[in-house]
Amino acid sequence: MIVVMQTGSTQEQIESVLERLAEYDLRGHMVYGAERTVIGVVGAAIPPTLKEELEHFTGVKETLRITQPYKLVSRELRPMDTIVDVRGIKVGGERCVVIAGPCSVESEEQIMATARAVREAGASMLRGGAFKPRSSPYTFRGLGELGLKLLAQARDETGLPIVTEVMTINDVDLVARYADVLQIGARNMQNYQLLEEVGRTGMPVLLKRGLSATIEEWLLSAEYVTAQGNPNVILCERGIRTFETATRNTMDLNAVALAKRRTHLPVIADPSHGTGKWYLVPPLALASIAAGADGIIIEAHPDPDRARSDGGQSLSLENFAKLMPQVAAVAAALGKHV
Template identity: 65%
Template sequence: MIVVMQPGATQEQIQAVIDRVAEFGFQTKLAPGAERMVIGVVGSPLPDTLKEALERLPGVEEVIRVSKRYKLVSREFYPLDTVIQVRDVTIGGNEVVVIAGPCSVENERQILETARAVKAAGASMLRGGAFKPRTSPYEFRGLGEQGLKLLAKAREETGLPIVTEVLSAQHVDLVAEYADLLQIGARNCQNYLLLEAVGRAKKPVLLKRGMAVQIEEWLLAAEYIVAQGNEQVLLCERGIRTFETFTRNTLDLNAVPAVKHLSHLPIIVDPSHGTGRWFMVPAMMLAAVAAGADGLIVEVHPNPDHALSDGAQSLTPENFAAVMPKLAAVARAVGRSLRGVATAEPSLSPAD
């Protein structure tokens, strides 16, 4: 439910709405607009008697029930864009943010070399898996806490905030001790106990779309996190499974404007998993920014041919550095800027 205040409503009238909602046992979220204040009412079920009580208060123009199944993440509920702060990095504002790094943390030399390279090219955050969900139990599944320690060492040296995946509710506290942004992978998009656990952790969360998850289901998964009081949720489109086999997944760039229309949460795109082929990644990076994405998460490895996971979709540091100025040009063309990269006038061809 949202309460739309009249233009010029006083602070006392706004406070009266907040107090009345509290009397019914619910919470409020304020969304100041250019002309009027919008107050979201948080809770379920919201009785009709509350709606009637609010409509009678001075300064209230209209009380509207949110029609979407997802409430807190709906743009109906909160019309302004949510901006997420991860250390010194802002996601969801005018700047496009790039997160880069290897699929898996393999050893100290690999993660430090990659961190230095992606920072030099303009990346704002470092990604790397310490706990890896793999299709086969015999594949490399990460270094565990040792991998988290190596990520923390890379952050200490480069200053890059780190994002890494958490696989189970039991690991949330451990991963949150090291990570700046907690990633929920595609396989766990609808692991509701895990979603609630990261919601209680009160750290920013990157929620990847499941490979067979519809957009409404994805937003409902985000609702599980926000319902726990954690509003710092970042959505990530990483491709969905279709009949096509040439690419690893089908990168659904439709999701970017769709999410922007339906939700106030920021959205980034993962073109590495979205294609599964490194030579396609630069083109999809450019396309994602043109579509309106708030950022990218890209796999970069110093020696992809010898990577312990996802080498086929990883850019080399040289390929990554080559596409970043082009990405800055696309961002500028759509009225934005690329954090960490000067806006020169390069060719926009993705080919290197």
């Protein structure tokens, strides 16, 4: 339910609404807009009489039912776009962000060379995995805290904010000490305890869509984060598993356009995982931006042929540099800048 307050309503009037909600074990999430103040009502069971009750409160203009199962991330609650601030980098709005870096942090030389190159080419943030979920237990699964320290070192030199994955509840505090954006990988999209834990940090969260998740399930996972009082969620479409075997996944650009319509959260795309083939990354990166994505996240590596994970879908640093002017041109055609 949405409670729309009248223009000029007082804080006392707002508090009286919140107190009535508390009587029913409901919570009110405040949304302050340029023209109106809205209270988003969430809870397990909203009494059928509450709508009429609240409309009699002084300062209340109207109450509306939210038709979607996700409430806080719905455009019905907040029509304007949410802008997520990451160390001064605005995700959403008029900027098209480019997040780039290796699948996993392998060494100081590798991550520093990558960070310098992607910054020089115009990247907004640096990605890199310190903890890696791998299908096989015998493959490289990251350097752990050493990888986080190397990412922080790269940030100190280049100024690029860090995006890195957190895999378990026990790692949240550790990763949060180093990272600027906490990434929730596709395999953890419905790890609800982990979503709640990262939500409680208040930090920006990059939430990847699950391999077989519907758009509604993806947005409901975002709801778990925002329900902890953390509005700083960035959605990431990274391809889904279909019958097609020619590519690693099927890059679902429908989801980018539809998510932008259904939610106020920024949406970015991951063509590296979406295709699994480095030569398909540039065209799908450009297509993602054309479909309305607020940015892209791309794997780039100094020597993809020798990468310890996902080398086949990683751009060389030279190819990444060639892509960036094209990204800027497509973004500019849509009235955005990189």
